[in-house]
Amino acid sequence: MLQHEALPFLMRIQSADDVIAAAEDLHQSVDSLTQLAIAYAFAKAGRIPEAAWALQQYALTLNRTVQWQRASAEKAEHLAEVLLSDAAEARRMLRRWENETAQRLNVAAFRTGE
Numbered sequence: 001m002l003q004h005e006a007l008p009f010l011m012r013i014q015s016a017d018d019v020i021a022a023a024e025d026l027h028q029s030v031d032s033l034t035q036l037a038i039a040y041a042f043a044k045a046g047r048i049p050e051a052a053w054a055l056q057q058y059a060l061t062l063n064r065t066v067q068w069q070r071a072s073a074e075k076a077e078h079l080a081e082v083l084l085s086d087a088a089e090a091r092r093m094l095r096r097w098e099n100e101t102a103q104r105l106n107v108a109a110f111r112t113g114e
Contacts, residue, residue, distance in 0.1 A: 016044035055080040
């Protein structure tokens with residue numbers, strides 16, 4: 001099933017713009033991880049207003065009565081504010097988040113240079 005359905009979808013993704021195009025297929029998703037991926041892709045593509053909006057949408061999918069979800073929502077809202085006020089700092093924050101995530105997932109060795 002993975003090879004039949006997911007791989008053709010994923011193989012066409014080569015850039016942040018490709019992620020955005022793929023995400024448009026998932027646009028109606030209320031899944032928080034999908035919303036976060038959309039926000040990140042917009043930010044990587046330099047589409048700052050869309051990234052800030054997508055981060056706000058991500059925050060709305062989270063349950064603020066759960067501590068980790070509240071913290072994640074607050075982090076997303078802060079990043080959205082920084083994106084709109086200081087794009088260079090937001091890029092640093094995103095790069096740091098990307099590096100930390102790659103380390104946690106143990107995939108840093110598989111990352112390609114940008």
